[in-house]
Amino acid sequence: MSKAFEVLGMVENMGFCANVVIYTSLIDGCCKNGEIGRARELFGKMRELGLVANHYTYTILINGFFKNDLKRDGFELFEKMKSDGVLPDLYTYNSVMNVYCKDCNVRMAFRLFGDMHERGVACNVVTYNVLLGGLFKQGRVVEVERLLDQMRKDGLNPTVITYNILIDGFCHIGRFDKSLSFFNQMKSAGLSPSLVTYNVLIAGFSKDGNPAKVAELVREMEERGIPPTKVTYTILIDSFIRSNNMERALEVHSCMEKAGLISDICTYGVLVHGWCSQGNMKEALRVFRSMHTIGLQPNDVIYNMLIYGYCKENNSYRALRLIKEMGENGLVPNMASYILTIEVLCKDGKLEEAQKLLNEMIKIAFDRVIHGKGLERLQGMFMASIILDRYNLLSPLHLSIFKYDEIKLEVDLAGK
Numbered sequence: 001m002s003k004a005f006e007v008l009g010m011v012e013n014m015g016f017c018a019n020v021v022i023y024t025s026l027i028d029g030c031c032k033n034g035e036i037g038r039a040r041e042l043f044g045k046m047r048e049l050g051l052v053a054n055h056y057t058y059t060i061l062i063n064g065f066f067k068n069d070l071k072r073d074g075f076e077l078f079e080k081m082k083s084d085g086v087l088p089d090l091y092t093y094n095s096v097m098n099v100y101c102k103d104c105n106v107r108m109a110f111r112l113f114g115d116m117h118e119r120g121v122a123c124n125v126v127t128y129n130v131l132l133g134g135l136f137k138q139g140r141v142v143e144v145e146r147l148l149d150q151m152r153k154d155g156l157n158p159t160v161i162t163y164n165i166l167i168d169g170f171c172h173i174g175r176f177d178k179s180l181s182f183f184n185q186m187k188s189a190g191l192s193p194s195l196v197t198y199n200v201l202i203a204g205f206s207k208d209g210n211p212a213k214v215a216e217l218v219r220e221m222e223e224r225g226i227p228p229t230k231v232t233y234t235i236l237i238d239s240f241i242r243s244n245n246m247e248r249a250l251e252v253h254s255c256m257e258k259a260g261l262i263s264d265i266c267t268y269g270v271l272v273h274g275w276c277s278q279g280n281m282k283e284a285l286r287v288f289r290s291m292h293t294i295g296l297q298p299n300d301v302i303y304n305m306l307i308y309g310y311c312k313e314n315n316s317y318r319a320l321r322l323i324k325e326m327g328e329n330g331l332v333p334n335m336a337s338y339i340l341t342i343e344v345l346c347k348d349g350k351l352e353e354a355q356k357l358l359n360e361m362i363k364i365a366f367d368r369v370i371h372g373k374g375l376e377r378l379q380g381m382f383m384a385s386i387i388l389d390r391y392n393l394l395s396p397l398h399l400s401i402f403k404y405d406e407i408k409l410e411v412d413l414a415g416k
Contacts, residue, residue, distance in 0.1 A: 020046070024057045031064030039064050055081070059092045066099050074099065087119065094126050101134025109134050125156050129165055136169030144169065160186070164196050171204030179204060195226050199235060206239030214239050230261040234270055241274035249274055262294075269302050276309035281318075284309055300331045307333065311340035316348045323357070332364060 023046050030039035043061055046053055058081040065074035078096050081088060088096075093116050100109040109131060116123060128151040135144050144166070151158070158166075163186040170178040183201065186193060198221045205213040214236070221228070228236075233256035240249035253271065256263070263271075268291050275284035288306060291298055303326050310318040319341040323333050333341075338361040345354040 020051050020054060020057065023051060024054070024060060027057060027064070028060045031060060031067070034068065036064050036068045036070065053084075053086065055086050055089050055092060058086055059089065059095065062092065063095050066095065071099055071103070088121075090116075090121055090124060090127070093121060094124075094130060097127070097134075098130045101130055101137060104134075104138050106131070106134040106138045106140065123154060123156070125151075125159050125162060128156060129159075129162050132162065132165050132169070136165070136172065139173075141169070141173060141175075157189070158186075160191050160194050160197070163191065164194065164200060167197060168200045168204075171200060174208070176204060176208060176210075192224070195221075195229060195232070198226065199229075199231055202232065202239070203235045206235055206242060209242060211239060211243055228259075230256060230264060230267060233259075233261065234264075234267045237267065237274075238270045241270065241277065246274055246278055265291075265296055265299060265302070268296065268298070269305070272302050273305050276305050279309075279313065281306075281309050281313060281315070297329065300326065300333070303331060304334050304337045307337040307341060311337075311344050314344055314347065316341065316344040316350060316353075319344060320353060320357070335361070 023042055027039045027042050030036070030042065039061060043053065043057070046057070058077065062074045062077050062081070065071070065077060075096070078088070078092070081092070093112055097109040097112050100106070100112070113123070113127070113131060116127070128147065131147060132144060135141065135147065148158070148166075151162075163182055166182045167179045167186075170176070170182070179201065183193065183197070186197070198217055202214050202217050205217065218228070218232075218236070221232075233252060236252045237249045237256075240246070240252060249271075253263070253267070256267075268287060271287045272284050275281070275287060284306060288298060288302065291302075303322055307319045307322050310316075310322070319337075323337065323341060326333055338357060342354045342357050342361070345351075345357065
């Protein structure tokens, strides 16, 4: 990008004015490099020079805002685009609708869908895929097949991605009959199921506790020449753990390693969860520590699993040590980890350490309310107060805080 800006400087120094195409290309490059501030400056400079941005310019910058999690800026620029008389094209609409659907604002996405029809902008398969995904995300499953019918009436046939969205969506709500129906429709339409298709189905039937169907899908997958990836193996490991067959889970893990696939944080998380659920904390800790040897940093989910496991066996020393280790690694335990550890410390008579941990939890709880997680914080605080009240650990200050939270919660709920 530095060379591109050098050329722009040379052109301007020679008395020439760069055109819309050059500025749009530079904005595109900045967005791809994550230099969204610079892209914004270039867009502003265009206006200063009297250059009128076209729909490509707007769409590129809108996408840039979205990819950098500046959704409000993206939506505002989309509205500005329309007010400036620049008509959004198919790709602009798809981009904005996709963000609305991910934010569970399907109502706004369908409003734009209607706007497209009014303006004569033809939809494509991506448009329908975005809306189908949004409907599933918001739980509006009844409308899914209606939209699918409309898609076909518009002369658009579902693709592999469309079927994957449908299969995944119905798996998530436990409608495996519908998932298999669309799986069979997909094959009847002459489309080959992808690795994603099989992984989605294997994961679904694994969670449903149907090992026979999982085995059948794995066989079919192999017959079609689709080799399992580490995602597939991790799903299978989880499937056997859910069936309380740790031995078979370890065999699958061994096969995965023999296939030259390296375990990632998800695989390790599943194994740690497996040993914790078996009550074998020695093995769980061994797997946890082995992550460091290959340069993997455990995430908060894995730490919380271990803390829960140690609390179940009333090992306050290990649980507290892991909480401290999380803090050293910049991670925050969840409320359950705090509450369970405080309870185990109290049972062990380690009241001073329990009080310190409560103070830490309260501090984090107040931080969370600032970041919009107030209800979760209040629930955790009330649960902690119940536990600690049994051990006479609540100070007048803490009692006043809990009373304040109770009043605040009533006010918040009354305002909704």
